Amino acid sequence: MPTQSRPDHRTQMDRIRHGAGFIAALDQSGGSTPRALKAYGIEPDAWSSEEEMFDLVHAMRTRVMTSPAFTSERILAAILFERTLDSEVEGRPTADYLWDVKGIVPFLKVDKGLAEEAHGARVMKPIPGLDDTLAKAVDKHVFGTKMRSVILHADTQGVAAVVDQQFEIAEKILDAGLTPIIEPEVDIHAPDKTGIELLLLASLNAHLDDLPEGRDVVLKLTIPSVTDFYHALMRHPRVARVAALSGGYTRAEAVRRLARNRGLIASFSRALLEGLDVSQTQAEFDAALEASIAEVYRASTT
Incomplete structure (x- = not known):
């Protein structure tokens, strides 16, 4: 089968940003x-x-x-x-x-699983060969990537470690011309789930504010304890879409x-x-x- 040209990024981004589904x-x-x-x-x-x-x-x-x-x-x-x-x-x-x-x-999906818990969170394990994986993804006409971390307790240091790492790797993904899905999952069984979500929202907003125009991301978050808690986040100019994991x-x-x-x-x-x-x-x-x-x-x- 002949090699096909890369799909139009703007068409796919418009679908992610505005499509119903x-x-x-x-x-x-x-x-x-x-x-x-x-x-x-x-x-x-x-x-x-x-x-x-x-x-x-x-x-x-x-x-x-x-x-x-x-x-x-x-x-x-x-x-x-x-x-x-x-x-x-x-x-x-x-x-x-x-x-x-x-x-x-x-x-x-580009992450290689989770590290051991520290400060109430599990950051991602190192991702060896990430640059090669991203190059392959581009070559195979992938639009974006996904990577998952988990937050277990409302620990400021743990939440910061998760979000800092997610955005550090997201920068490399954006550099490769791909759109990252950032997934800092909050454990649904966490006794302080609402407290985690307050810390997470503040950290996400701070990192999103630092992204320059045209460097847009998708967020994949645990369904919040407080209804519509992430509604304002959806209007951030650097957020293409907010999705929820089950x-x-x-x-x-x-x-x-x-x-x-x-x-x-x-x-x-x-x-x-x-x-x-x-x-x-x-x-x-x-x-x-x-x-x-x-x-x-x-x-x-x-």
Whole structure:
């Protein structure tokens, strides 16, 4: 297949900034893949190597992406794991399939997991070869990236460490011509979750104020305890969109909480795929995915 030109960045940014819909997170990595497969009805004894495990999860993701329910009418973007980016869907590189066939903007997960807890937070592990990964992402027509940290307690030093690191790496991603999704997740079980969110909002605003014009980011945040808590953040000129992770809530609970927050859209992974099973017929699978997408879309467009 001939090499295709890079998709128009402005067209994709306009879709992310203004489109109606949500972001599908299909980026389960090595640590979370067995759980994702188990939820899909595939037990660990179904594979004997990491390669076989990733083949199984790629087959699952391919089934999702090729479903007639999975379209740009309700899905703005999809976040991919690097192995998915390196694979193909219906004979096309995955990112090209998403944009050229489905009209869905491709993002790439670039973090390598979490470091041990310190000061009530888990920053990202070092990301070796980041420059090469970003160059590959550009070459494979990816629009942006995603990276996740976790905040467990309302500790000023821990929150600062997470946000400082997120924006430090975001600068490198922006330098590569890509749009970063910054994801400082707040643990939904944190006893001081509201306090964490107050610290996080202040830190995010301070860093966003330092970004020059044209250096825009997407934020992926835990659904806040206080309704519309991030509504003003959505109007910051450097924020292209604010999305919410499901964070361990069931889909029913996640969409209920999401729908209360004006302008907040979903970026769900496990909650989006909830109810899908390898044993389902294609018609059953498509119907279950359709119901899930419809439910998440409604909550993302309230």
